[in-house]
Amino acid sequence: xxxxxxxxxxxxxxxxxxxxxxxxxxxxxxxxxxxxxxxxxxxxxxxxxxxxxxxxxxxxxxxxxxxxxxxxxxxxxxxxxxxxxxxxxxxxxxxxxxxxxxxxxxxxxxxxxxxxxxxxxxxxxxxxxxxxxxxxxxxxxxxxxxxxxxxxxxxxxxxxxxxxxxxxxxxxxxxxxxxxxxxxxxxxxxxxxxxxxxxxxxxxxxxxxxxxxxxxxxxxxxxxxxxxxxxxxxxxxxxxxxxxxxxxxxxxxxxxxxxxxxxxxxxxxxxxxxxxxxxxxxxxxxxxxxxxxxxxxxxxxxxxxxxxxxxxxxxxxxxxxxxxxxxxxxxxxxxxxxxxxxxxxxxxxxxxxxxxxxxxxxxxxxxxxxxxxxxxxxxxxxxxxxxxxxxxxxxxxxxxxxxxxxxxxxxxxxxxxxxxxxxxxxxxxxxxxxxxxxxxxxxxxxxxxxxxxxxxxxxxxxxxxxxxxxxxxxxxxxxxxxxxxxxxxxxxxxxxxxxxxxxxxxxxxxxxxxxxxxxxxxxxxxxxxxxxxxxxxxxxxxxxxxxxxxxxxxxxxxxxxxxxxxxxxxx
Numbered sequence: 141x142x143x144x145x146x147x148x149x150x151x152x153x154x155x156x157x158x159x160x161x162x163x164x165x166x167x168x169x170x171x172x173x174x175x176x177x178x179x180x181x182x183x184x185x186x187x188x189x190x191x192x193x194x195x196x197x198x199x200x201x202x203x204x205x206x207x208x209x210x211x212x213x214x215x216x217x218x219x220x221x222x223x224x225x226x227x228x229x230x231x232x233x234x235x236x237x238x239x240x241x242x243x244x245x246x247x248x249x250x251x252x253x254x255x256x257x258x259x260x261x262x263x264x265x266x267x268x269x270x271x272x273x274x275x276x277x278x279x280x281x282x283x284x285x286x287x288x289x290x291x292x293x294x295x296x297x298x299x300x301x302x303x304x305x306x307x308x309x310x311x312x313x314x315x316x317x318x319x320x321x322x323x324x325x326x327x328x329x330x331x332x333x334x335x336x337x338x339x340x341x342x343x344x345x346x347x348x349x350x351x352x353x354x355x356x357x358x359x360x361x362x363x364x365x366x367x368x369x370x371x372x373x374x375x376x377x378x379x380x381x382x383x384x385x386x387x388x389x390x391x392x393x394x395x396x397x398x399x400x401x402x403x404x405x406x407x408x409x410x411x412x413x414x415x416x417x418x419x420x421x422x423x424x425x426x427x428x429x430x431x432x433x434x435x436x437x438x439x440x441x442x443x444x445x446x447x448x449x450x451x452x453x454x455x456x457x458x459x460x461x462x463x464x465x466x467x468x469x470x471x472x473x474x475x476x477x478x479x480x481x482x483x484x485x486x487x488x489x490x491x492x493x494x495x496x497x498x499x500x501x502x503x504x505x506x507x508x509x510x511x512x513x514x515x516x517x518x519x520x521x522x523x524x525x526x527x528x529x530x531x532x533x534x535x536x537x538x539x540x541x542x543x544x545x546x547x548x549x550x551x552x553x554x555x556x557x558x559x560x561x562x563x564x565x566x567x568x569x570x571x572x573x574x575x576x577x578x579x580x581x582x583x584x585x586x587x588x589x590x591x592x593x594x595x596x597x598x599x600x601x602x603x604x605x606x607x608x609x610x611x612x613x614x615x616x617x618x619x620x621x622x623x624x625x626x627x628x629x630x631x632x633x634x635x636x637x638x639x640x641x642x643x644x645x646x647x648x649x650x651x652x653x654x655x656x657x658x659x660x661x662x663x664x665x666x667x668x669x670x671x672x673x674x675x676x677x678x679x680x681x682x683x684x685x686x687x688x689x690x691x692x693x694x695x696x697x698x699x700x701x702x703x704x705x706x707x708x709x710x711x
Contacts, residue, residue, distance in 0.1 A: 195237055195238065195241060195330065196330070196655075196656070196658065196659045197655075198334075198654045198655045198656040198658070198659065199238070199241075199330060199334045199656065199659060200241050201654070202334055202337065202338055202341075202654065202656065203238055203241040203242040203245075203246060203334075203337075204241050204242070206242055206245040206246065206337075206341065207341060207342060208245070208300050208301055208341070208342075209244075209245050209246075209247070209300075210242065210245060210246050210247075210298065210299070210300050210337055210340075211247055211248070211249070211298075211299045211300075212235060212246070212247070212248040212249075212296055212297070212298050212299075212333065213248070213249055213251055213296060213297040213299070214231055214232075214235070214248060214249070214250045214251065214295075214296045214309075215250075215251050215252075215253050215269065215274065215292075215293040215294075215295050215296065215297075216228045216231055216250060216292065216293070216294065216296075216309070217250035217251055217252035217255070218252040218253075218254055218255065218292075220292070224292065224322070226322055226326065227294070227309065227310065227322050227325060227326060230326040230329060231296070231309060231329060232250070234329045234330055234333065235248045235333070238330075238333065238334070253265060253266060253269060253293050254266075254291075266293075269293055269295075272306065273306055274293050274295040274297075274306060275293075276291050276292065276293050277291070277292055277293070277294050277310055278291050292310075294308065294309045294310035294325075295307065295308060295309060296309055296333065298333065298336045298337055298340060299340075300337070300340040300341060303340045304340075305336045305339065305340055305371075307332050307333060307336050308332070309325060309329065309332065310322075310325050311324065311325050311328055311332070311506060311508075312324030312325050312328075312506050312508070313496070313506065313507070313508050313509070324506040325506075327505075327506060328506055328660060330659050331656065331657070331659040331660045334656055334659065335648065335656055335657075338654070338656060339371070339372045345372070345373055345374050346373050346374070346390040346391070346651045347373065347374045347375075347376070347388060347389050347390050347391075348369055348373050348374070348375045348376075348389065348390065348391045348392070348393065348647070349375075349376055349377075349378035349386065349389040349391070349392045349393070350362065350366060350375060350376070350377050350378065350392075350393045350395065351377075351378055351379075351380060351392055351393065351394045351395075351397075352377045352378065352379055353379045353380060353381060353405075354397040354398065354399040354400070354401060354445070355396075355397055355398030355399045356394065356395050356396055356397050356398075357395045357396050357610075357613065357614050359377070360615075360617060360622065360623075360624055361614045361615060361617070361624065362395055362613060362614065362615070363615055363623070363624035364615040364624045364625070364626050364627040364640065365393075365395075365613045365615070365627050365640070365643060368627070368640060368643075368644060369644070369647060373390075373647070373651070378392065380401070380404075380405035380408050380409070381402070381404075381405060383408070385408055385411065385412070386408055386409070386411075386412040386417065387412075387415075389412070389417065390417070390418065390651055391417065391418040391419065391420065391647065391650055391651055392409070392412065392417065392418075392419050392420070393419075393420045393422070393613075394419065394420070394421045394422065394423065394447075395422045395610065395613050395614070396422060396423065396424060396610025396611065396613075396614065397423065397443075397445055397447075397610070398424075398427075398443065398445075399445075400444055400445055400446040401445060401446045401447055402446070402586075403446075403586035403587075404586045404587055406446060406447065406450055406579070406586075407580055407585060407586050409450065410450060410578050410579050410580055411578070411596075413454070413576050413602045413604065414575075414576050414577070414578045414596060414599055414602065415596065415598050415599060415600055415602075416599075416600030416601060416602050417602050418602060418603045418604075418650035418651060419602070419603075419604050419605070420604075420605045420643075420646060420647070420650075421447075421451070421604065421605065421606045421607070422607050422609065422610050422612045422613050423443075423445070423447070423458060423606070423607075423608065423609075423610050424443060424514060424516070424608075424609065424610040424611070425442055425443060425458045425459060425460050425461070425516035425608055426440040426441065426442055426443065426460060426461070426462055426514060426516060426543060426545060427440060427441055427442070427443050428440045428462075428491075428514045428547055430549070433547045433548055433549050434549045436548070437546060437547060437548030437549075437550070438546075438547055438548075439544040439545065439546055439547075440462060440514075440543070440544060440545040440546075440547050441543060441544050442460035442543050449579060450579050451606065452521060453523070453576075453577065453578075453579040454523060454526065454572055454576050454604060455520055455521055455522070455523030455526040455528055455572055456518055456519070456520055456521070456528070456570050456572060456604075456606050457518065457519045457520075457521055458516050458517075458518055458606065458608045459516055459517045459518065459519060459542075459608075460516070460542065460543040461516055461517055461540050461541055461542045461543060461545070462491060462514055462515070462516060462540070462541050462545045462547075463491075463493055463512075463515050463516065463517060463534055463538060463539070463540055463566060463568065464490035464491060464493075464538070464539040464540075464541065464556075464561070465490055465493035465494070465534050465535050465537065465538050465539070465561075466490065466535065466537040466538075466556060466558065466561050467493065467494050467496065467534075467535040467537065468488050468489055468490045468491070468492050468493055468494060469488075469489060469492035469493075469494055469511055469513075469630060469632075469633065470486035470487055470488055470489060470492070470630075470632050470633060471486065471487060471489035471492065471549065471552055471632075472484050472485070472486055472487075472632060473485060473486075473487045473549065473552055473553065475487075475553075486632040486633070487552040487553065488552065488556075489552045490539070490552075490556055491513070491514055491547065492511070492512065492513050492514075493512050493515055493534055493535070493538075493568075494509050494510070494511060494512075494535075494637075495509060495510045495511075495512055495532045495533070495534065495568065495569075496509040496510075496535065497532070497533035497534070497535065497565055498531060498532060498533070499529060499530055499531045499532075499533075501529055501531055501571065502645070502649055502657045502658055502659075502660040503531060503571065503605075503642065503645045503646050503649050503657075503660075504531050504532070504642060504645070505660050506660070507638050507641060507642060507645075508637065508638035508641070509637055509638060510532070510612070510628065510637050510638050510639050510642055511612075511628060511630060511637040511639060512568065512609045512611070512612060513609060513611040514609065514611070515568050515607075515608050515609040515612075516568070516608035516609070517540055517566045517567065517568055517608065518530075518567050518568060518569065518570050518606060518608050520570065523572075523574075523576075523577070524577070525574045525575050525577075526572050526573070526574040526575075526576065527572070527573045527574055528570055528571070528572055529570065529571040529572075529573070530567040530569070530570055531567075531569040531570060531571055531605075532567065532568050532569035532607065533565040533566065533567055533568070534563075534564075534565060534566045534568060535564070535565075536564045536565065537558065537561040537564070538561055538563040538564060538565070538566050539560050539561045539562070539563060540563055540566060568607065568608050568609065569605070569606065569607040569608070570605075570606050571603070571604070571605055571606075571646075572603070572604040572605075572606070573601070573602075573603050573604075574601055574602075575599060575600070575601045575602075576602055576604070577595075578592065578596065580592045581593065581594045581595070582594055603649075603650045605646045605650070612639055612643075613627060613639065613643055614627075615627050615629075616629065616630070616631060626640060627639050627640035627643070628640045628641075645657070645660070
C-alpha cells in the first residue's frame with residue numbers, strides 16, 4: 141500500500157502572499173492617513189488664469205462668520221441652451237465655492253419656474269414670481285445657425301431668518317452682445333450674492349445724511365434713492381443750519397442744490413470731509429428752466445452755490461458749460477394735431493446725454509447706460525495727496541457749449557449737425573480719494589475768531605464722488621399717483637437706466653470697510669470659439685471625440701491581455 145504524505149508549500153509562494161498582504165495593508169494605511177490629513181488640512185487649487193473659482197478674502201471672512209443660517213433660492217433650474225447654461229453652471233459653481241466657507245450656515249436650492257405639470261399652474265407660478273418683483277427675461281442666442289429664445293427668471297432670493305432680498309443675476313451692459321453680457325453677469329456673481337448676504341446680516345447700520353435747505357431734491361423727487369438706501373442704511377434729511385456738526389454721520393449726499401450755501405454751512409461740510417467723512421455731490425452747474433425753453437428759448441447761466449472754491453480745494457471743478465451728445469435721450473414735443481388733440485412724439489434731445497463709457501472701477505464696472513440731463517464737464521486741479529479717478533465719459537460725438545448756453549426746445553425738431561460734435565469722451569463724473577486739506581486752514585472759523593490749524597489733529601482720509609448733473613438721482617413722478625418711479629426709469633423710452641445701481645455702488649464703495657466692493661473688479665476673459673471652424677470641422681471632432689476613447693480603451697485591453705499572458709506563461 142502506497143503511503144500518502146502532505147507536501148510542504150513552496151517557500152517562494154508563501155513569500156509572494158506575505159508581500160501582497162503587506163502591500164494591501166500599506167495602501168489601506170496610506171488612504172486612511174490621507175483622509176485624516178485631509179479632514180484637518182483644508183486647501184483648494186484654482187488653476188484658472190483669472191482665478192475665477194477663488195473667493196476674495198472679504199467674501200471668505202463674511203461666510204466664515206455668518207451669525208445666522210442663509211438660504212439661497214436660485215430660479216435657474218431647467219433645460220437651457222448652451223449659452224444660458226453657462227450662467228446656470230456659473231451660479232452653481234459660485235454657490236458651491238461659497239458653501240465651502242459658509243459650511244452648514246449656507247445652503248442653496250435650484251428651482252425650475254417652468255416645471256409645473258400644466259400650463260395653468262406654470263402661469264400662476266410665473267405670476268407669483270412677477271408679483272414678488274422677479275421680472276422674467278427673454279434672451280436669445282444662435283445655436284447651430286438657429287436663433288434660440290428662452291424665457292428665464294435670472295433671479296436668486298437670499299433669505300436670512302425672516303429677512304429676504306432678491307438678487308438679479310443677469311446684469312451687464314444691455315447694448316453688448318448676449319455672450320458679453322452673460323460674461324459680465326458671471327463676473328459679478330460673487331459680489332451680487334455676497335453683498336446681499338452682508339446687507340441682510342445683523343450689524344451696525346451706517347448713517348447717511350441727505351442735505352436740505354438750499355432747494356435740493358424733495359423727498360418725493362429723491363424718493364427711490366432714499367428708499368433704496370434705507371434698506372441697508374439709516375437715512376435722514378439734514379439741515380446744515382440747524383446742526384452744530386456732522387460727526388454722527390458716515391456720509392452726506394448733496395442732490396441738486398439751487399441756492400447758495402453760507403460760509404458756516406460750507407465750513408461744516410469741510411470739517412466733515414477733512415475728518416474722514418464721505419460725500420456725494422450731484423450738482424448742476426447751469427440753471428435751466430424748461431418752461432422758458434419751451435416758450436421761445438432761454439439762456440442758461442451758472443448757478444452761484446458758493447461750493448465752487450470748496451470742490452476746487454479738493455481737486456475738482458464743475459465747469460460752467462453744458463454737454464450735447466449725439467447719443468442722447470428723448471423729450472416729448474408737440475409735432476401736430478389729430479382732430480382737436482395735439483400729437484406728442486418723443487424727439488432726440490442732445491442735452492440729455494446717455495452715458496455708456498465708464499472707467500473699469502468697482503463703482504462702474506459692467507454697468508449699463510445711465511441717463512443725464514443738462515450735464516456739465518468736470519476738470520481736475522492740483523491737490524496734493526488726492527487720487528482722482530474719472531468714472532463717467534460722454535460718447536465719441538460730443539459738443540460742449542460754454543456759458544451762457546442758449547436752450548430752445550424747438551432745436552429738437554431739427555437734425556443735428558454731426559460736424560459740430562467733434563469732442564470725445566469728456567468726463568462728467570469723478571471720484572476723489574485721500575486726505576483732503578481744509579479750505580479754512582490757517583483761517584478763522586466763519587462767524588468766530590477761532591483760528592483753524594493747517595492740519596487738524598483728527599484729520600483722516602475721505603472720499604468724494606462728484607457728478608455734474610443734479611438730475612442724476614432725481615426720480616420721475618407718476619402723474620396719476622404722484623409716487624416716484626424707480627430711479628433711472630424713463631417713461632418715454634420705457635427703459636430703466638443704471639442711475640440707481642451707480643448711486644448704490646458709490647455709497648457701498650465709500651462705506652464698505654470690508655473691501656467687498658472690490659470683488660466687482662473681478663474679470664473673466666471671454667474666449668469665444670471660431671464659429672466658422674466649428675461648422676467646417678464639426679464632423680471631424682465628433683468622430684475624434686467618439687472614436688478616440690474607444691481606440692484607447694481597446695488598445696489598453698489588448699496590452700493588458702498580452703502582459704498578463706506573458707507574466708503567467710512561465711507558471
